[in-house]
Amino acid sequence: MAFIYLDHQSNTPLHPLVKEAMIHHMETIFGNPSSDHQAGQPAAQALDLARSRVAALLNANPQEVVFTSGGTESVNQAIKGVAIGLREKGRHIITSNIEHKSVLNSLRTLRLLDYRVTSLDVDAHGLVDPAAVERAITPETILISVMLANNEIGTIEPIAEIAQIAKKHKIVMHTDAVAAVGNLPVDVQELGVNLLSLAANQFYGPPGVGALYVRKGTPVWPLLDGGTQENKRRAGTENLISIVGLGMAAELAKNAIPERQVRLRALKERLEQGLKAGIPDIHINGHPTRNLPHLLSVSVEYIEGESLMLMLDDEGIVVATRSACASGSLRASHVLIGTGMDFATAQGTLVFTLGEENTAGDIDRVLEVMPGIVQNLRDMSPIYKKSAG
Amino acid sequence: MAYSEIVLDHFKNPRNVGEITEADGLGEVGNPVCGDMMSVYIKVENDRIADIKFKTFGCGAAIAVSSMITELAKGKTLEEAMKIKNSDVAKALGGLPPNKLHCSNLGADALHSAIKNYLDRKSGKAVAKPEDKELHLPEKGEACYCPYCEKKVEEESPFCIFCGQEMPHEHDH
Numbered sequence: 001m002a003f004i005y006l007d008h009q010s011n012t013p014l015h016p017l018v019k020e021a022m023i024h025h026m027e028t029i030f031g032n033p034s035s036d037h038q039a040g041q042p043a044a045q046a047l048d049l050a051r052s053r054v055a056a057l058l059n060a061n062p063q064e065v066v067f068t069s070g071g072t073e074s075v076n077q078a079i080k081g082v083a084i085g086l087r088e089k090g091r092h093i094i095t096s097n098i099e100h101k102s103v104l105n106s107l108r109t110l111r112l113l114d115y116r117v118t119s120l121d122v123d124a125h126g127l128v129d130p131a132a133v134e135r136a137i138t139p140e141t142i143l144i145s146v147m148l149a150n151n152e153i154g155t156i157e158p159i160a161e162i163a164q165i166a167k168k169h170k171i172v173m174h175t176d177a178v179a180a181v182g183n184l185p186v187d188v189q190e191l192g193v194n195l196l197s198l199a200a201n202q203f204y205g206p207p208g209v210g211a212l213y214v215r216k217g218t219p220v221w222p223l224l225d226g227g228t229q230e231n232k233r234r235a236g237t238e239n240l241i242s243i244v245g246l247g248m249a250a251e252l253a254k255n256a257i258p259e260r261q262v263r264l265r266a267l268k269e270r271l272e273q274g275l276k277a278g279i280p281d282i283h284i285n286g287h288p289t290r291n292l293p294h295l296l297s298v299s300v301e302y303i304e305g306e307s308l309m310l311m312l313d314d315e316g317i318v319v320a321t322r323s324a325c326a327s328g329s330l331r332a333s334h335v336l337i338g339t340g341m342d343f344a345t346a347q348g349t350l351v352f353t354l355g356e357e358n359t360a361g362d363i364d365r366v367l368e369v370m371p372g373i374v375q376n377l378r379d380m381s382p383i384y385k386k387s388a389g
Numbered sequence: 390m391a392y393s394e395i396v397l398d399h400f401k402n403p404r405n406v407g408e409i410t411e412a413d414g415l416g417e418v419g420n421p422v423c424g425d426m427m428s429v430y431i432k433v434e435n436d437r438i439a440d441i442k443f444k445t446f447g448c449g450a451a452i453a454v455s456s457m458i459t460e461l462a463k464g465k466t467l468e469e470a471m472k473i474k475n476s477d478v479a480k481a482l483g484g485l486p487p488n489k490l491h492c493s494n495l496g497a498d499a500l501h502s503a504i505k506n507y508l509d510r511k512s513g514k515a516v517a518k519p520e521d522k523e524l525h526l527p528e529k530g531e532a533c534y535c536p537y538c539e540k541k542v543e544e545e546s547p548f549c550i551f552c553g554q555e556m557p558h559e560h561d562h
Contacts (some may be wrong), residue, residue, distance in 0.1 A: 024486075040487075105545070106544045108544070108545075108546075109469050111543065112543065112550060116411055177430065232535075238515040302446070303446065303453070304424065304425065304446055304447050305419075306448035306449055307400070307447065307448055307449050307451075308453055309399075310449045314401060323424065323448065343421070343422040344421035347421060347424055347446075379406070379433055380403065380406050380444055380445060380452065381444060381445070381446045382417070382426055382427070382444040382445065382446055383421055383426065
């Protein structure tokens with residue numbers, strides 16, 4: 001690669017074995033898995049294999065895996081599907097203030113349809129308080145949706161505890177695990193959730209494909225109506241080439257995660273310590289211990305994130321920013337503001353997400369160039385006061 | 390994103406960065422809360438901008454706009470400089486992405502504010518201190534309203550569900 005890629009959350013590169021599996025599938029199989037003839041059957045088998053691989057990654061039953069077009073669809077299906085499925089029971093949903101936009105905007109749509117939403121505050125580390133979840137429950141509550149790990153600050157939420165509360169009150173529990181699956185061991189039995197969303201492009205699979213785990217008996221009405229594919233949960237001919245890629249990525253992730261999370265955490269630690277030592281007035285965001293092994297969110301005082309991102313890009317270092325100016329909506333990140341950060345500091349936020357191909361040399365390169373870039377931008381900034389005078 | 394070559398050049402090699410210690414006029418617009426802030430310092434000789442410097446907190450476009458406005462204004466008479474429009478800056482930069490056009494407002498506004506500040510000082514008028522300026526702090530739970538029918542709508546709605554009008558991209562300026 002011609003550049004150092006530290007934005008794996010936007011999209012991971014395709015694993016060579018995933019690519020190989022997809023090409024092999026394209027070259028050998030073209031039938032429709034729903035066809036009971038000799039062209040369709042190999043396709044049905046490929047679909048089954050992918051399903052059992054994703055199920056194994058999550059410690060789920062293959063019948064509980066529904067393939068989707070990615071994390072966004074999985075989340076939409078989970079939230080709107082339960083809202084429709086349980087509309088006669090109640091119209092109240094509980095969530096947190098730092099969810100991904102797919103959750104926030106699914107709930108926006110439900111508010112238009114007269115559902116009520118309680119969105120809970122998080123603490124300075126981005127943690128949701130399970131006791132606050134329990135206090136928000138009403139007889140009308142049908143769904144609790146809290147993310148497993150936050151995609152901007154990396155904080156891992158107490159999902160098992162919240163799911164236990166949901167179960168006690170007979171409420172459906174969904175977790176958006178898109179940022180977590182493939183980076184952490186994720187076990188749906190340990191978590192005790194009814195629904196869990198994931199996306200292949202977070203763990204070296206192709207973009208545009210994902211899955212929703214649906215625990216047996218969960219009342220999820222389909223979003224896409226049509227035929228009986230995906231056990232009547234998601235109509236339409238399967239995107240089988242991508243699903244095969246997802247299956248292979250899941251198989252590889254299951255084996256790679258134990259070693260990968262240790263290695264990436266060590267690299268992240270190197271980056272964090274190096275940045276703290278090399279650049280004054282920075283903040284490391286998220287929870288100090290309960291966090292994703294590969295994600296580091298850093299807010300740099302006195303400068304704006306997009307200009308910092310572009311300067312790093314010019315040096316061949318690719319990272320994400322969470323400044324308002326870089327977002328389509330020109331609003332500061334709701335996640336950072338949700339943790340109580342002031343607007344100006346939130347503007348100077350970078351998110352580094354490390355991946356398999358990164359090395360200590362990559363991190364050292366960041367540590368070599370970033371302090372100088374930050375200083376240049378600070379020297380240009382009207383709000384930077386030199387400590388000397 | 391798609392910044393033009395000129396924008397990238399002015400962003401990476403900004404012209405006239407800094408402060409003028411005994412400036413004749415100072416213009417400050419925006420604030421970091423909104424995402425960008427610019428200070429323009431001018432030195433005036435014979436009704437001409439003899440020297441101009443800037444400091445900017447902002448995205449790539451904001452920095453490029455700041456750099457370009459100083460280039461456009463340098464050597465111009467005050468009257469000519471007052472006529473530089475935001476669209477002139479965007480044009481000189483080879484265009485800006487649509488969601489960055491608001492950044493170009495910063496440039497001309499800051500320049501005009503610096504000239505006004507110079508004229509006010511010259512005429513002995515009381516000069517507003519930067520601290521007097523109101524901070525545009527978005528309030529928590531601030532609601533969005535449709536600009537056409539004024540009904541309360543959800544944030545980032547693609548269109549108003551009451552009147553059907555497409556919603557413009559809102560921003561905090």
